[in-house]
Amino acid sequence: MLQRLFWKLLPKPQRAFLLGRLSVVDRQAVNKSLSAVTTLPSAFARHQCVFIHVPKCAGSSVCSALLDGRWPGHLPYYWYQQQFPEHCARSFKFAFVRDPLERAHSAYIYLRGNPMGDRDLPAQALVSSYRDFDHFIAGWLHPENLRRQLHFAPQTDFLVDQLGQMAMDFLGRQESLQEDFRHLCERLGVNSCLPHLNVSLARRNEPVRDFCSLRTRRLVRRAYQRDYEVLGYE
Secondary structure (H helix, E strand, O other), X not given: OHHHHHHHHOOHHHHHHHHHOOOHHHHHHHHHHHHOOOOOOHHHHHHOEEEEOOOOOOHHHHHHHHOOOOOOOOOOHHHHHHHOXXXXXXXXXXXXXXXXXXXXXXXXXXHHHOOOOHHHHHHHHHHHOOOOHXXXXXXXXXXXXXXXXXXXXXXXXXXXXXXXXXXXXXXXXXXXXXXXHHHHHHHHOOOOOOOOOOOOOOOOOOOHHHOOOXXXXXXXXXXXXXXXXXXOOO
16 A cells, blocks of 8 residues: 555656666556556456456457456456465466467557557557558567567567466467357356457458568567467467
């Protein structure tokens, strides 16, 4: 309680400066811990689960189908582990993931082509400053930049425990979304349908690798090396 009070008393520029020294995923966790009363989502308690919402991996649709439409935010698993250790120790932990190249393109298209709230306007200005996806990857998507913007943060940053180990009991995949969602419903003992939410505008039907450059594929592979290896997208 005193920590939250102290945090609130800090001038907003000082808070922004301190948070700005962290990776964007750590920033989410610290800001959530210090700015609000932490409560476990009721659907997590009801289903005895923890769902980790990785940006641009069908998370909004899963929230709508399984979590009463409530959005828990893009919080890393280690935040839940620290805040609710007993619940995490006995719960089914799951997330949905995606081929890193497809996810990067989806985030690019989403930020460039959709109305954004104030928080995402800088990211929209960033991607819009590049002429196309290949130009954006070559100019910005380097390993040292990934942890500066939430939509492009590595997927594994959200999915590990306090020691950096993969903590999920189940990883659904965007590439087999409906099948994996059915499996998840069976595991949780629920009957639900998966809606299509936050679909990126102007999305092409063909795989991204078919229209982006070889250099882009190599740069994305370098930037998301751990995601490719740990999530099995080699």
